[in-house]
Amino acid sequence: MPEGGLIVEAGNSIEFKTGAWASVKPVHDKNKCVNCLKCHFICPEGAISVKDGKIDKFDLDFCKGCGVCAEECPVKAIKMVKK
Amino acid sequence: MIKKKAMTGAEAAAEAMRQINPEVVAAYPITPQTPIMHKFSQFVAEGDVDTEYINVESEHSAMSACVGASAAGGRVMTATSANGLALMFEIVYIAASSRLPIVMNVVNRALSGPINIHCDHSDTMACRDTSWIQLYSENAEEVYENNLIALKLAEKVNLPVMVCQDGFITSHAVESMKVLDDKTVKDYIGVYKPKYYLLNIDKPITSGPLDFFDYYFEHKRQQIEAMTKVIPEFHKIVKDLSKLLGKDYDVLEEYHLDDAEYVIISLNSTAGTVKHTIDKLRKEGKKVGALKIRMFRPFPLQEVAKWLTGKKSVAVLDRSASFGSVGPVYHEIRSALYETEAKPKVVSYIYGLGGRDINVEHIEKVFEELENGTAKAENYLGVRDENER
Numbered sequence: 168m169p170e171g172g173l174i175v176e177a178g179n180s181i182e183f184k185t186g187a188w189a190s191v192k193p194v195h196d197k198n199k200c201v202n203c204l205k206c207h208f209i210c211p212e213g214a215i216s217v218k219d220g221k222i223d224k225f226d227l228d229f230c231k232g233c234g235v236c237a238e239e240c241p242v243k244a245i246k247m248v249k250k
Numbered sequence: 251m252i253k254k255k256a257m258t259g260a261e262a263a264a265e266a267m268r269q270i271n272p273e274v275v276a277a278y279p280i281t282p283q284t285p286i287m288h289k290f291s292q293f294v295a296e297g298d299v300d301t302e303y304i305n306v307e308s309e310h311s312a313m314s315a316c317v318g319a320s321a322a323g324g325r326v327m328t329a330t331s332a333n334g335l336a337l338m339f340e341i342v343y344i345a346a347s348s349r350l351p352i353v354m355n356v357v358n359r360a361l362s363g364p365i366n367i368h369c370d371h372s373d374t375m376a377c378r379d380t381s382w383i384q385l386y387s388e389n390a391e392e393v394y395e396n397n398l399i400a401l402k403l404a405e406k407v408n409l410p411v412m413v414c415q416d417g418f419i420t421s422h423a424v425e426s427m428k429v430l431d432d433k434t435v436k437d438y439i440g441v442y443k444p445k446y447y448l449l450n451i452d453k454p455i456t457s458g459p460l461d462f463f464d465y466y467f468e469h470k471r472q473q474i475e476a477m478t479k480v481i482p483e484f485h486k487i488v489k490d491l492s493k494l495l496g497k498d499y500d501v502l503e504e505y506h507l508d509d510a511e512y513v514i515i516s517l518n519s520t521a522g523t524v525k526h527t528i529d530k531l532r533k534e535g536k537k538v539g540a541l542k543i544r545m546f547r548p549f550p551l552q553e554v555a556k557w558l559t560g561k562k563s564v565a566v567l568d569r570s571a572s573f574g575s576v577g578p579v580y581h582e583i584r585s586a587l588y589e590t591e592a593k594p595k596v597v598s599y600i601y602g603l604g605g606r607d608i609n610v611e612h613i614e615k616v617f618e619e620l621e622n623g624t625a626k627a628e629n630y631l632g633v634r635d636e637n638e639r
């Protein structure tokens with residue numbers, strides 16, 4: 168085990184499923200969404216993926232339910248609901 | 251090549267730092283440490299070192315900058331005293347827990363309050379459970395040597411080291427001492443090659459992540475066990491230094507112990523006063539001796555037991571108090587003797603708090619009380635009686 172709490176391999180946050188912390192999850196309304204991608208860039212877990220310039224999926228394995236995306240969405244296209 | 255120079259303890263620390271030429275030094279001025287950084291910043295200004303010198307706004311930031319620079323992979327040094335050490339305490343603990351080989355000169359000074367700037371050991375003794383190695387220095391020459399030992403030791407076991415010297419008594423007094431030439435020191439300390447460091451872009455790592463109930467305990471166990479490797483490593487490291495300086499180094503230094511019946515234990519500058527007193531008393535035919543503690547953390551329990559077994563009585567001098575318990579050095583010595591068969595009588599003397607003078611007459615009094623058996627279990631040296639003003 169590395170000393171001093173070092174993590175000596177890079178890119179291993181994929182192994183840490185922060186989705187386990189969440190009590191709420193985002194529900195995305197594709198019809199309201201204007202694909203400004205603000206939520207994609209702002210999500211602290213990188214849980215919101217983009218395909219062809221449009222919001223694709225919310226990965227609930229990593230979404231920790233913080234609600235930042237819902238708060239920041241300019242058209243209120245995201246709603247947080249109980250998990 | 252060895253040169254004889256006249257230096258203060260503070261200058262001796264700065265000279266060692268100049269020769270070590272650390273990549274980063276971050277420090278904040280505090281009496282009586284200030285002359286170390288005063289001198290070292292002159293070296294920086296004059297281009298005598300390659301060091302990145304970081305002026306910070308507090309000791310908390312000084313140690314934080316040291317932690318960052320050390321985690322990045324640099325050789326890092328700093329210095330402080332008393333309340334400065336207290337202010338950086340949070341990061342002092344983190345530095346050791348992150349296994350960063352930082353070397354810090356601590357010029358021992360009483361912790362306020364009441365406000366005091368003079369020597370005692372309350373500052374470093376308050377840090378004895380932080381997982382820093384602690385080396386204490388009798389004089390300027392030992393400050394210099396301990397810095398070189400500290401650097402190598404730190405990098406060997408991945409634990410930081412405090413090099414302690416007495417405020418004003420050692421830090422501000424000029425003494426004659428031996429120093430090595432720059433090239434010899436450079437060869438002695440070698441090149442620092444950390445296994446993992448943040449600026450290694452070929453092998454990215456994470457330093458200082460969350461460490462909860464899942465791994466924290468294992469990391470603490472690693473620290474506990476790393477400390478057990480310190481004394482064996484110390485012996486390896488001082489072998490070469492002994493050859494270079496023609497002197498022996500050990501975690502303890504005995505003085506006339508072989509046939510001594512009465513022993514005084516001390517650390518830092520008082521050890522010099524004790525030796526001087528022993529020279530005087532030996533001429534009168536007294537069987538007196540001393541044990542000086544160079545390394546207080548890890549504490550050399552076995553070595554202490556070896557030296558003290560069979561002695562008649564031992565006085566432990568503590569220049570700090572552990573309120574609600576006994577003096578920290580006394581505590582360790584008694585613990586070291588628990589397993590031994592022929593236990594000497596061991597008594598405690600608290601002395602010199604807040605810079606109160608300790609002189610030859612005090613030491614003579616201690617030996618006298620050991621010899622005639624009048625020493626109590628716990629005593630004071632040089633303090634007013636309660637009803638005195």
Ligand code: SF4
Pocket residue numbers: 195199200201202203204205206207222239240241242243244245
């Ligand atoms: S912030 Fe709102 S509008 Fe913009 S992409 Fe996200 S969900 Fe769509």
Ligand code: SF4
Pocket residue numbers: 192193209210211212213214215225229230231232233234235236237
């Ligand atoms: S709730 Fe938080 S973690 Fe989940 S998708 Fe939104 S911003 Fe990301």
